[in-house]
Amino acid sequence: MYSDRLFNLKSEHWVFVLEAGGSWKKVVSHENYRPHTAFARGQSISGSVVHYLAWHDMYTCAIVRFDVRSEELTTIIAPEDIRDDMSIPALEMRAELIEYGGKIAIFEHSNLRTEPCQRHLVQDIELIVKGTTQDGKVILAPVDVHSGFYILCYDLQSNDLSKVEIKGIPHRWFDKDCYFDLRLMNESERVIYLET
Template identity: 65%
Template sequence: MDSFLGLISEIPLDLLVEILIRLPPKYLARFKCVSKQWSSLISSRYFCERLFTITKGKQQPHLYMCLVGERGQSELLSMSSTSPDNTSFVVDQDLRIPGMGGYYLTDLHGLMCFSMGKKACIYNPSTGQLLTLPKIKSDIIADQGQTRYINRYYIGYDSVNDQNKLLCTSVMYSYSLSNLKSEHWVFVLEAGGSWKKVVTHENYRPHTPFPRGQSISGSVVHYLAWHDMANMSIPALALKAELIDYGGKIAIFEHSKLKIGGIVILWVLEDAEKKEWSKRSLVLHPCHRHLVQDTEFILKGTTQDGKVILAPVEMHSGFYILRYDLQSNDLRKVDIEGVPNRWFDKECYYDLRLMSESERVIYLET
């Protein structure tokens, strides 16, 4: 080993960088264990920016699935496409992160965000960097009957200051989402960063956000939310509606009638300032109806080319997702192989993120 490290040390730094960035990104996390020098190099801003430049547009998208069992056991799986048309994925790496608690993943520019206990974590799957943020000390004072408390995290990007930021919405509420109290915090991902509380507008209404949000341009985070709506049946509460990116516009994808009628309702925000929405109904082709008739699905986001990802609520002997092309009204089944058998036929929660590893590789400052 010493002779190997000695040989490596004789390689000029610039040449070593050029060698490493041409290797599959999934190996970079392992190479950080070679030495402190390699760990520092692979985690550096220069290396990440060089990696982004050389790999931009060359790699196939990766599917990441977070699984959380009823007893808290967790697993983050990386999956790569095995077909030119991305109709088949296979697990290629088990990215075990001890203590990973949340199964809701948010992502932007190649970074993932999830919860670990009561703290937020930012993870770069290309370099293996994991950054755990400090716990938020909420200012919310619970009233009588308020016993439930949640934090929702979303990643955004400030293009003016070239900063990645994390938004947290903290909520305290009573049973059935009644008697809500909420506040918002922002963390700038930079050295010495800390949580800063957002001063709300005088007309601000407390609310609880839906788990997933959208950051179309990167600079503004949008998410569905509701106020005190106890005993009200709405699609979002039943996981039947979610925000998506529709041609660069915010849209609501409602699929409450997908299983029974094969119908999807699309609400598109045409003018954000005027709050003007357009409505469009999509009806599945008869040849696609069998894909949705026997299973309940949850929307899991969109691909880089705008296709909607639908995943089955329950997993049994196998796993797959549906890829819905809204432009052509085409629905395709995408098979996933290699998910560990221990996750089938048991109660567990999961989330999915489909993103290109070369979308943007960001250096995480600690």
């Protein structure tokens, strides 16, 4: 639960136990756990650990870590020097979680450091992070579909931005209120069938 300004937060977490007849079980919070509201865009799953971006209050960004095996939930508050750089209110921030160098990181992309020749790719376009490639490039996609659909690959090391156009989208979808989702699968993800 949260208020419209992220004050007086209270949160509880439950897991669904995957067994015949399944049941819900409340997660016991770790000692460094802090109540928060989850940020829908920033999520990362690596093995048995789920990370997600959260807000403790309007200006305190955190990463919440949930270990599926131990059912341990911990809160990692962003360091103060980073929070000073991210003095954007929670409701306006364009941040998401990425994997960078094998570790979880916060990627705040409202101020992409693009070269002048790349600015036309990101000006006046709201982008969301859709993941990272195995070689460390951040995959960005526009929120709205206009005259074409594409993804951007941003190389954090070389500060290079490349555009990949996706063909075959019907023209009737352009400039309309529509929802699309782009999912990438890595080798650690697999389908699990459950008996009911």
